[in-house]
Amino acid sequence: KAGVTQTPRYLIKTRGQQVTLSCSPISGHRSVSWYQQTPGQGLQFLFEYFSETQRNKGNFPGRFSGRQFSNSRSEMNVSTLELGDSALYLCASNPGQGGYGYTFGSGTRLTVV
Amino acid sequence: TQLLEQSPQFLSIQEGENLTVYCNSSSVFSSLQWYRQEPGEGPVLLVTVVTGGEVKKLKRLTFQFGDARKDSSLHITAAQPGDTGLYLCAKLGAQKLVFGQGTRLTINP
Numbered sequence: 001k002a003g004v005t006q007t008p009r010y011l012i013k014t015r016g017q018q019v020t021l022s023c024s025p026i027s028g029h030r031s032v033s034w035y036q037q038t039p040g041q042g043l044q045f046l047f048e049y050f051s052e053t054q055r056n057k058g059n060f061p062g063r064f065s066g067r068q069f070s071n072s073r074s075e076m077n078v079s080t081l082e083l084g085d086s087a088l089y090l091c092a093s094n095p096g097q098g099g100y101g102y103t104f105g106s107g108t109r110l111t112v113v
Numbered sequence: 114t115q116l117l118e119q120s121p122q123f124l125s126i127q128e129g130e131n132l133t134v135y136c137n138s139s140s141v142f143s144s145l146q147w148y149r150q151e152p153g154e155g156p157v158l159l160v161t162v163v164t165g166g167e168v169k170k171l172k173r174l175t176f177q178f179g180d181a182r183k184d185s186s187l188h189i190t191a192a193q194p195g196d197t198g199l200y201l202c203a204k205l206g207a208q209k210l211v212f213g214q215g216t217r218l219t220i221n222p
Contacts (some may be wrong), residue, residue: 104155
């Protein structure tokens with residue numbers, strides 16, 4: 001069974017630009033959630049999607065947005081990038097029916113310069 | 114605001130030693146997970162504990178959930194260099210995980 005695939009693995013962007021990150025969950029999983037990991041704040045929840053609907057959202061500014069497609073693949077977008085957005089962005093796949101099993105991808109390392 | 118406090122934040126020990134890391138909360142949680150994360154990778158789920166007082170073993174790792182379901186511990190016996198990594202506890206919430214800050218463990222050969 002293929003794991004969770006995140007692309008790209010590394011990204012360098014300039015302040016003010018926008019970026020789109022992609023996540024393909026495990027086949028059959030309908031829930032995808034996104035996390036930001038930084039040395040100072042640790043792992044922080046961004047949002048969760050199930051069957052193309054956002055069910056929960058963390059405490060991040062509106063510059064952070066996401067969506068989920070009918071095949072369960074998800075994208076997150078960050079607009080008007082700031083230096084503080086530099087982080088490892090992780091997505092997690094879950095069957096979505098109340099199960100405990102979260103499988104994380106390897107993440108996208110975003111550097112904003 | 115961190116709802117989960119992990120201690121210690123950093124731990125460096127010699128191969129073969131035993132160690133315990135802790136995860137504490139001021140509030141009760143229904144279930145807790147432990148993850149291990151290696152550099153450049155995402156966290157990997159080690160265990161889920163649900164019942165107060167529960168003890169689960171995974172080879173040389175022993176996980177305990179406190180009776181009051183406000184704390185948990187991870188004990189590693191005879192640590193090996195392959196145990197090196199960031200150990201994270203996480204509380205299961207509504208469609209999300211709330212993580213502690215993690216314990217960065219280094220096992221020296």
